[in-house]
Amino acid sequence: MLSPLVVDAPFEWHYIRSIIRVSLYVSLTAVVLSTLFSLPIALVLGFTEFRGKTLLTSLINTGMGFPSVVVGLIVLFALSNDGPLGSWDLVFTPEAMIISQFVLAAPVITGVSLAAVGGVEQNVRDAAYAMGGTTVDVALVTIKEARYGIATAVLAGFGRAISEVGSVLIVGGNIAGSDGTSVTRTLTTAIQLEARQGRFETAMLLGAILVVLVLLVNAIVVRLGNGGGRYR
Amino acid sequence: MTLEAIDVHHGYGNETVFDGVSLSVPPGEIVAIIGPSGVGKSTLLRLLALFDAPDQGSIAYDSEDVWELPDQRRLEHRRRIGMVFQEASLFDASVRRNVEYGLRVRQSWPDRIRHELSRLIGTANGTHSAIDAIETVGLGDRIDQDATSLSGGEAQRVAFARALAYEPDVLLLDEPTSDLDPRNTAEIEAAIREAKQRDIGVAIATHDMHQAKRIADSVAVLLETDIIEVGETEAIFETPTDDRTRKFIQGELIY
Amino acid sequence: MQTYFPSAPDVVSMAIQRRPLLAAIGSGVAVGLSGCAALGADGGSGPESSGETVTLATTTSTYDTGLLDALNAPFEERYGVTVNTISDGTGAAIETGRRGDSDVVIVHARSQEDALIESGDAINRRDLMVNDYVILGPSDDPAGIAGDDDAVAAFEAIVDSESTFVSRGDNSGTHTRERDIWEAAGLETAEFGGWYRDAGQGMGAVIVQADRTDGYTLADRGTARSMATETDLEVHVDGPIDGGPALLANPYGIAAVNPAVHDSVHYDLAMAYIGFVTGTDGQAIIEDYTVEGTQLFVPAALTEDPEFGQYVPETWDGSDGDE
Numbered sequence: 171m172l173s174p175l176v177v178d179a180p181f182e183w184h185y186i187r188s189i190i191r192v193s194l195y196v197s198l199t200a201v202v203l204s205t206l207f208s209l210p211i212a213l214v215l216g217f218t219e220f221r222g223k224t225l226l227t228s229l230i231n232t233g234m235g236f237p238s239v240v241v242g243l244i245v246l247f248a249l250s251n252d253g254p255l256g257s258w259d260l261v262f263t264p265e266a267m268i269i270s271q272f273v274l275a276a277p278v279i280t281g282v283s284l285a286a287v288g289g290v291e292q293n294v295r296d297a298a299y300a301m302g303g304t305t306v307d308v309a310l311v312t313i314k315e316a317r318y319g320i321a322t323a324v325l326a327g328f329g330r331a332i333s334e335v336g337s338v339l340i341v342g343g344n345i346a347g348s349d350g351t352s353v354t355r356t357l358t359t360a361i362q363l364e365a366r367q368g369r370f371e372t373a374m375l376l377g378a379i380l381v382v383l384v385l386l387v388n389a390i391v392v393r394l395g396n397g398g399g400r401y402r
Numbered sequence: 403m404t405l406e407a408i409d410v411h412h413g414y415g416n417e418t419v420f421d422g423v424s425l426s427v428p429p430g431e432i433v434a435i436i437g438p439s440g441v442g443k444s445t446l447l448r449l450l451a452l453f454d455a456p457d458q459g460s461i462a463y464d465s466e467d468v469w470e471l472p473d474q475r476r477l478e479h480r481r482r483i484g485m486v487f488q489e490a491s492l493f494d495a496s497v498r499r500n501v502e503y504g505l506r507v508r509q510s511w512p513d514r515i516r517h518e519l520s521r522l523i524g525t526a527n528g529t530h531s532a533i534d535a536i537e538t539v540g541l542g543d544r545i546d547q548d549a550t551s552l553s554g555g556e557a558q559r560v561a562f563a564r565a566l567a568y569e570p571d572v573l574l575l576d577e578p579t580s581d582l583d584p585r586n587t588a589e590i591e592a593a594i595r596e597a598k599q600r601d602i603g604v605a606i607a608t609h610d611m612h613q614a615k616r617i618a619d620s621v622a623v624l625l626e627t628d629i630i631e632v633g634e635t636e637a638i639f640e641t642p643t644d645d646r647t648r649k650f651i652q653g654e655l656i657y
Numbered sequence: 658m659q660t661y662f663p664s665a666p667d668v669v670s671m672a673i674q675r676r677p678l679l680a681a682i683g684s685g686v687a688v689g690l691s692g693c694a695a696l697g698a699d700g701g702s703g704p705e706s707s708g709e710t711v712t713l714a715t716t717t718s719t720y721d722t723g724l725l726d727a728l729n730a731p732f733e734e735r736y737g738v739t740v741n742t743i744s745d746g747t748g749a750a751i752e753t754g755r756r757g758d759s760d761v762v763i764v765h766a767r768s769q770e771d772a773l774i775e776s777g778d779a780i781n782r783r784d785l786m787v788n789d790y791v792i793l794g795p796s797d798d799p800a801g802i803a804g805d806d807d808a809v810a811a812f813e814a815i816v817d818s819e820s821t822f823v824s825r826g827d828n829s830g831t832h833t834r835e836r837d838i839w840e841a842a843g844l845e846t847a848e849f850g851g852w853y854r855d856a857g858q859g860m861g862a863v864i865v866q867a868d869r870t871d872g873y874t875l876a877d878r879g880t881a882r883s884m885a886t887e888t889d890l891e892v893h894v895d896g897p898i899d900g901g902p903a904l905l906a907n908p909y910g911i912a913a914v915n916p917a918v919h920d921s922v923h924y925d926l927a928m929a930y931i932g933f934v935t936g937t938d939g940q941a942i943i944e945d946y947t948v949e950g951t952q953l954f955v956p957a958a959l960t961e962d963p964e965f966g967q968y969v970p971e972t973w974d975g976s977d978g979d980e
Contacts, residue, residue, distance in 0.1 A: 250756045250757070250758050251756060251757040251758050251919055251921045251922070252756045252757050252758075252919065253756075256757075256921065259921070261758045262712060262741060262743060262758065291491065293487060293489050293491035294491045294492075294493065296453070296487065296491070297485075297487065297491045297492075297493075297561070297564070298493075298503070298507075299453065300451055300453075300483075300484070300485035300487075300565070301484070301485075301503055301504040301507065301564060301565065301568070302477075302480060302481035302504055302507055302508060302568065303503075303507045304477065304507070307507045311493065314493070314494070314495075315493065315494055343741070343743035343745075344743070344744070345741045345742060345743060347729075347733075347739065347740075347741075348725070348726040348727075348729040348730040348733065348740070349730065353741055363721075365862070366717065366721070366858065366859040366861045366862045367721050367861035367883075367884070368861045368862070368864065368865040368884055368887045368888070369887070
């Protein structure tokens with residue numbers, strides 16, 4: 171019996187590449203959309219008063235820990251051909267996975283951004299306004315001042331998205347073609363498949379790839395944050 | 403180019419702050435607003451800076467009631483006003499980025515984006531008026547320094563340059579040198595005089611009577627809910643008409 | 658094993674060969690089903706796929722044997738249609754068909770297949786192939802069941818010896834069969850001691866667990882064979898393919914989701930798929946499919962003598978549903 175590493179080494183690289191591609195496509199898209207959605211909400215929540223604000227904040231906090239399988243089920247039944255959004259024809263597609271990961275990541279990104287944005291002093295916002303900034307300008311200043319916290323929020327959202335398996339398994343179906351091209355198979359669902367077949371070394375290898383991927387994304391975001399200081 | 407508060411009534415909750423306050427900030431004149439802590443000097447300046455509309459009365463720019471105007475026109479007026487607060491509250495960026503901010507927001511969005519892109523690839527030029535502003539406060543050599551690494555006094559001077567950079571018609575200063583040492587105070591006061599030279603109208607809230615005597619052309623005394631007296635600096639300090647004024651000044655001048 | 662890991666056939670090209678579609682389908686469909694399979698392919702003007710997909714819902718144990726990849730690749734090549742295979746538990750596969758989220762269903766749980774036909778959600782059910790179950794256990798065989806030809810007796814021996822037994826516990830076809838055997842023995846799993854473990858997982862994971870706890874388990878031959886090299890378990894009671902008791906037979910059915918009930922299903926593509934796998938080529942692939950040198954499935958679709966029972970629910974009394 172060959173050692174695990176040698177047995178796993180002649181992996182079909184095509185298979186791994188397609189899984190990584192699907193994982194990144196789904197999670198990165200979900201996080202980008204989620205950030206565009208969450209930041210304005212965090213800004214509104216942080217700086218305006220309205221009825222129902224406490225309720226909304228509680229919802230966000232609850233949403234941060236919402237079980238991914240449940241989200242997956244809800245999205246599946248919504249997108250099912252028999253369901254209300256069946257006409258969208260999205261069941262068992264990467265786009266359905268993006269939707270469910272959007273739902274999972276948004277509360278995280280909103281909640282952590284809210285904390286970051288809340289830390290920006292009103293004096294700084296007033297200064298921007300006094301210099302002739304519009305509401306949008308002041309919002310942009312707030313985001314810039316809170317950028318490190320917001321980056322943390324986005325990374326947290328990305329981490330939640332790319333490492334979850336429950337919802338993408340349910341709405342995506344873990345589909346890979348007979349030639350090894352992934353359609354809706356991600357690193358996490360591939361790990362789950364290998365593990366259920368008892369191929370734990372392969373599962374661990376895929377897990378290592380996933381960890382490296384997350385580290386890479388983290389490193390890039392942090393680098394962008396520090397590197398941006400060059401032309402301040 | 404005169405900014406005025408006309409018969410302003412304003413309050414928070416049940417509390418009345420102003421009961422018919424009027425103040426004028428003509429170009430080229432330095433008006434000091436004096437009064438006890440908490441009387442509403444900051445509030446008055448904020449109303450003049452168009453942060454909020456007064457409950458009653460008007461804020462007028464060149465005799466136009468600003469709050470009766472459409473949003474875009476009011477924004478244009480707001481952009482003729484500069485304000486410096488007691489705390490510098492600089493952005494977490496370079497001195498240059500801070501000082502150029504006012505100019506940046508006045509650009510159209512395509513221009514702004516274009517400028518950001520050229521900045522990223524390193525081909526952006528400094529703006530003339532921004533450089534001029536930072537030199538007016540004597541910090542021209544610090545222009546590329548990280549704003550968060552400045553001392554309190556230097557930061558406040560940059561805050562002053564920020565307001566000056568877009569060449570406003572009016573400068574509103576809310577206790578700008580309260581936290582500063584004499585050297586930095588002197589720099590700021592020199593910059594204020596420079597602004598006056600450029601025909602900018604200046605309103606400065608201060609609890610420092612000596613400062614008021616040093617730089618102000620006229621003084622407005624804000625006591626309780628009214629400006630009870632306005633007059634030339636010398637007149638107010640030497641021969642105040644109102645008894646309350648005299649009491650206040652004497653009380654303040656002990657220190 | 659998955660065909661894209663070592664020892665797999667080469668990556669299949671997606672070239673469509675130029676042949677009349679109706680003839681191809683006709684040769685695959687054994688019973689006179691009137692599927693007009695207009696696939697919408699471009700008539701084979703080049704090695705282009707039509708971009709259409711047919712969705713197949715099946716069980717993890719079926720998928721994990723790798724058989725479906727061996728079937729799907731030639732189907733895709735011939736018809737230029739991509740097969741999206743979704744594998745989950747038996748119940749989930751049935752439900753997916755019931756919702757109309759798949760076009761074809763392949764499971765090995767006749768009672769659940771029948772329910773799907775009776776509700777009208779599936780039509781055109783065919784026998785596809787047969788597998789069987791085996792009883793796996795530790796090499797030292799503490800319950801002494803090796804070589805038994807009576808599944809019920811073997812299970813009773815396991816209970817008597819209180820040897821560890823790992824159950825699927827997930828309402829799968831395998832779990833259903835296991836429950837049937839307990840029922841035939843007149844035993845209640847609720848009354849078992851801690852030696853009976855409810856895993857609630859797929860076949861592969863359950864076999865691994867049985868291996869690690871030196872326990873017995875009921876497994877389908879396919880998964881058992883494909884995991885033989887990964888564990889130390891042995892086959893103590895064989896299935897009917899190798900002469901064992903009939904109670905361990907595991908028949909697979911295939912059915913199309915009813916387009917009258919779910920109008921978004923690709924019925925024509927589903928029938929082409931069913932036609933292919935139940936036809937000569939597909940059945941040959943099934944017969945030839947081996948893992949670790951062992952044949953896993955026996956094809957069951959092509960019979961000279963009619964097998965009417967495969968088209969209707971097992972309990973059908975000849976009536977026509979309602980009305």
